[in-house]
Amino acid sequence: MSGMSKIVKTMTSVAFPLAMIYGLYIIAHGHLTPGGGFQGGAVVASACAMILVSFGSVWTVRKIKEKNLSVLESLGAIGFIGLGFFGLIFGSHFFKNILVGSKNIPIFNEIGQGMSNINTAGFIPLMNFAVGLKVIAGLFAIVLVMAYATRLKEGK
């Protein structure tokens, strides 16, 4: 079983980068526009699920192991909690947003007012990246493992 027809595979190859860019845009602009880590991660995970459906689960598992996806998901969780502890150690309390308005570290330190640029909001974009990584890896791992486990029942 090697996935769907050649037409579907070609169209998936065309549509996959666009969906990927859209999802990553939603993650990266989570503090400026509607969306965020969860929503953009769901978009990217659906793009990966499209690859999985059209190319078949055996091909996809050969390309990317679900063990690596687990590692990525745990990295996202550790990054999220670590950013929270960063505020606890260098600031006053857990999840304290110490980057906003700080003069020392020029990363994401501006305060957003109206139509602001991307260099704002302190830890919030970094947390969006962590949660987005976690959601991408988690949802794709769930879909991948389920599809690979039930591959004998579909088709032959």
Next chain:
Amino acid sequence: MSIRNVIAAVFFSIVAIFLIFSALMIHPFGPDDNQEKFEMDEYIIQNSQEETGADNAVTGVVFDYRGFDTLGEATVLFTAVAGVMLIFRRLKK
């Protein structure tokens, strides 16, 4: 009818009574008659951009004011992935 079923029925009744009472005592939807707007909504709309630095007020609430809620959501997702991996580990071969 065993003793376990009796204990389960008693505890279930207590929880059900608590839920019913809390549903009766819940705040009505929307602001009160003597209240023009919700204070919390007004506070977040007025102050979230200065306090969190994020333009998007929803992201400001989700990742700053209610960071623990997001942490719980991430934990739920982690638990789901762990459960699926655990169940489908044997079926993979």
